[in-house]
Each structure stands twice: as C-alpha cells, then as structure tokens.
Amino acid sequence: xxxxxxxxxxxxxxxxxxxxxxxxxxxxxxxxxxxxxxxxxxxxxxxxxxxxxxxxxxxxxxxxxxxxxxxxxxxxxxxxxxxxxxxxxxxxxxxxxxxxxxxxxxxxxxxxxxxxxxxxxxxxxxxxxxxxxxxxxxxxxxxxxxxxxxxxxxxxxxxxxxxxxxxxxxxxxxxxxxxxxxxxxxxxxxxxxxxxxxxxxxxxxxxxxxxxxxxxxxxxxxxxxxxxxxxxxxxxxxxxxxxxxxxxxxxxxxxxxxxxxxxxxxxx
Numbered sequence: 001x002x003x004x005x006x007x008x009x010x011x012x013x014x015x016x017x018x019x020x021x022x023x024x025x026x027x028x029x030x031x032x033x034x035x036x037x038x039x040x041x042x043x044x045x046x047x048x049x050x051x052x053x054x055x056x057x058x059x060x061x062x063x064x065x066x067x068x069x070x071x072x073x074x075x076x077x078x079x080x081x082x083x084x085x086x087x088x089x090x091x092x093x094x095x096x097x098x099x100x101x102x103x104x105x106x107x108x109x110x111x112x113x114x115x116x117x118x119x120x121x122x123x124x125x126x127x128x129x130x131x132x133x134x135x136x137x138x139x140x141x142x143x144x145x146x147x148x149x150x151x152x153x154x155x156x157x158x159x160x161x162x163x164x165x166x167x168x169x170x171x172x173x174x175x176x177x178x179x180x181x182x183x184x185x186x187x188x189x190x191x192x193x194x195x196x197x198x199x200x201x202x203x204x205x206x207x208x209x210x211x212x213x214x215x216x217x218x219x220x221x222x223x224x225x226x227x228x229x230x231x232x233x234x235x236x237x238x239x240x241x242x243x244x245x246x247x248x249x250x251x252x253x254x255x256x257x258x259x260x261x262x263x264x265x266x267x268x
Contacts, residue, residue, distance in 0.1 A: 010056075011054050011055070011056055011061065011087065011088055011089050011092040012054070012055050012056070013052050013053070013054055013055075013092055013093060013096040014052065014053055014055060015051075015052055015053075016047075016048045016049075016051035016052060016053050016063065017048065018040075018043070018044045018048055020048065020053060020060065021040050021043050021044070021048075023053070023060040023063070024043055024047070024048075024051070024063060025037050025043075026081075027060070027062065027063060027079045027080075027081060028077075028079065030079045030080075030081070030082065031077060031079060032112070033259060034258055034259065035206070042205065046183055047065050050065060050066055050067060050068075051063055051064065051065045051066075052064050052093060052096055052097075054080070054084075054089035054090075054092055054093050060081075061080060061081055061084040061087065061089040062078070062079050062080035062081060062084065062089040062090060062093060063077065063078075063079055063093070064077065064078050064079075064093040064094070064096075064097060065077040065078075066097060067179060068102070068104065068175075069173040069174065069175040069176050069179055070103075070173065070174040070175040071103065071104055071105045071106065071173075071174065072104060072105070072106050072107070072108060072173040072174070072175075073097065073101060073104045073106070073107040073108075073268060074107075074108055074109065074173070074176075075094075075097070075107060075108070075109035076109075078090060078093060078094070078109065078118075085117070086117075090118070090121055091121060091125075094121070094125055097268075098125070098268055101268050104268055105267060105268065106265055106266065106267055106268055107127070107265065107266065107268040108127075108130075108173075108263065108264065108265035108266075109122065109127070109263075109264055109265075110133055110261040110262065110263050110264075111261060111262055111264060112259075112260070112261055112262075113260065113261070113262050119262070119264075122264050123264075125266070126266040126267055126268075127264040127265055127266035128264060128265070128266055129262045129263070129264050130242075130263050130264065130265050131241055131242030131262075131263050132241075132242060132260065132261070132262055132263070133239055133240065133241045133242070133260070133261045133262070133263050134239065134240045134247060134250075134257055134259075134260055134261075135208075135210075135237065135238075135239050135257070135258040135259040135260075135261075136237070136238060136239070136240060136250050136255040136256065136257060136258060137235050137236070137237050137255065137256040137258055138224075138235060138236055138238070138250055138253060138254070138255040138256075139234055139235040139236075139254075140224065140225075140228060140231075140234060140235065140236065141234075142235075142253040142254050142255070143221055143224045143225070143236070143253070144221075145252075145253045146217050146218065146220060146221035146224075146249055146253065147216075147217055147218040147221065147249075148218060148221070149190075149192075149218045149219060149221060149222040150192070150218065152192070152193065153190060153191070153192045153197075153218070153219065153222050154190070154191050154222075155188065155189065155190045155191075155198065155222040155223055155225055155226030156188065156189070156226050157186070157187065157188060157189075157226075158177075158187045158188060158189030158196070158199065159189075160181065160187075162189065162196055163177040163178060163181075163187075164177075165196050166189055166196040166199045169195060169196045169197070170196070170198075170199050170211075170213040170215075171213070172199070172211060172213070176201070176211075177199070177201065180201040183203075185201045185202060185203050186201075186202040186203075186204060186227070186230045187199070187200075187201060187202075188200045188201075188202060188209075188223060188226040188227050188230075189223075189226070190214065190219050190222045190223050190226065192215070192219065197214065197215035197216075197219045198213065198214035198215065198219045198220065198222060198223035198226075199211070199212075199213050199214075199223070200212045200213075200223050200224075200226070200227050200238065202227050202230055202231070204230060204231075204232075206237070207231060207232065207233065207237065208236075208237035208238060208239075209227060209236065209237065209238040209239070210238070210239040211239060211241060212238035212239055212240065213241070213243070214243075214246065216245065217245055217246055217249040220246050220249070224236055224238075237258065241263060242263070
C-alpha cells in the first residue's frame with residue numbers, strides 16, 4: 001500500500017533527539033528554501049531542543065521546529081515527507097504545539113504562497129496572512145546606491161539595554177532579540193537621534209539577516225553598513241517583510257529574489 005492510506009496507525013508526536021539528525025537532514029530539503037542543510041552541531045545545539053517529530057512506529061513522517069518568544073510562538077519549520085502528506089502528520093504537529101502553548105497567545109509562521117494545502121491547513125487553525133516577505137541578496141556595492149543616511153545616524157552593535165525599545169519601535173515580537181542573542185546572532189541596530197530606527201539579527205553561520213527592519217531606505221543602507229564587519233561575503237542576504245519602500249529600493253538596486261513567502265499568524 002502506498003501514499004497516505006498506508007498510515008492507518010495513530011500519528012504520535014515525540015521530542016527530537018540529537019540522533020534524529022539523519023531524519024531531519026532528509027526532510028529539510030522539502031522546505032525548498034535553497035538554503036544548505038544545517039550541520040549536525042547546529043541541529044544538536046539550536047534546532048533539536050525546540051523540535052518535535054511526527055512518527056508512526058519508528059518511521060519519521062515530519063517535524064516541527066518552533067521558538068517561544070514570550071507571548072508568541074514562531075513556527076520556523078513544518079515539514080512532512082512527500083509520501084506521508086494528507087495523513088494528518090502536519091495537523092498532529094500543530095495540535096501538539098497548541099496543546100503545549102504555555103503562556104503563548106499567538107502563533108506565526110512563513111509559508112510559500114503556492115503551497116495551497118499548507119495555507120489551507122494554517123487557515124483551518126486560525127491563522128491568516130499578515131504580510132508578504134521577500135528573501136533578497138544585495139551586494140554592498142549595490143547598497144551604496146541607496147539614499148545616504150542623514151548626519152547623526154549611526155549603526156553598529158546594539159546595546160542590549162535597547163532591545164525592548166527596538167522591538168517596540170520596529171514591530172517585532174517581545175523577546176525575539178533576546179532569543180537571537182542566546183542563539184549567537186549578531187544584533188545590529190541603527191540609531192537616529194535617540195530612536196532605534198533599524199535592526200538586523202544576523203546569523204554568521206547561515207549567513208543572512210532576519211529580521212531586517214528599517215524606518216526608511218536610508219536607514220536600511222546604514223543597517224547594511226552596520227552588518228558589513230560581520231559578513232565574509234561581498235553581499236548580504238536579508239528578508240524584507242511588508243515594507244514596500246525597502247522592497248522597491250532593493251529591486252531598483254538590482255537585488256536578487258531568493259524566495260517569496262507569506263507571513264501568517266493568529267491566536268493559538
């Protein structure tokens with residue numbers, strides 16, 4: 001028997017372990033993100049502790065990697081093996097997360113617009129599209145074509161005392177910056193006067209910046225310049241979320257679109 005019909009047993013959910021790396025590595029490409037599969041060390045240190053698996057017997061049908069951010073839960077990956085789709089694994093994983101939500105009030109995730117079954121699943125559990133996201137690549141030479149920031153605008157590593165102010169000013173979930181610091185991300189900020197007007201959480205191991213938020217394209221240029229000491233390549237990968245001005249400026253400068261997604265969220 002082939003396809004979902006062969007999964008007649010109940011789908012069980014269990015915590016991931018370091019030894020589950022081969023199953024994770026086999027499923028990760030199904031995200032079709034174009035990103036390299038994370039190495040074993042990253043899996044063991046950062047991903048496995050926040051991952052649950054959908055299993056039937058010893059067979060892993062899928063996995064869900066999530067992050068808790070105070071009142072929010074961010075679903076980073078939800079992957080089901082092609083041959084196990086429509087067997088209830090994805091719904092079972094989301095059901096486990098809802099049952100173990102703790103203090104969380106909302107959940108959120110990114111999904112490709114063309115993934116119609118996934119979008120329908122997320123809508124069925126109360127999520128709706130909040131904004132679009134674009135993963136882009138732009139060289140630092142191309143960044144120099146953006147408007148110059150005004151005198152007095154400074155960028156560099158953000159003082160941890162400004163983390164909460166940055167989240168409020170730029171519409172980020174509470175606790176996202178602290179979580180990024182704990183995960184060894186480089187936290188870069190832009191200050192204009194006394195205000196935080198830009199923030200990038202840069203992952204040197206990826207490498208790339210997500211989120212990457214700035215008040216104006218000029219502030220975005222300053223933010224990119226602030227990340228440059230930490231980037232080994234000649235370009236920067238970053239994610240634009242619902243910001244039409246930054247999207248237009250990036251594409252006008254020649255940015256390469258790596259992936260387009262919808263950001264969905266709702267009460268959990």
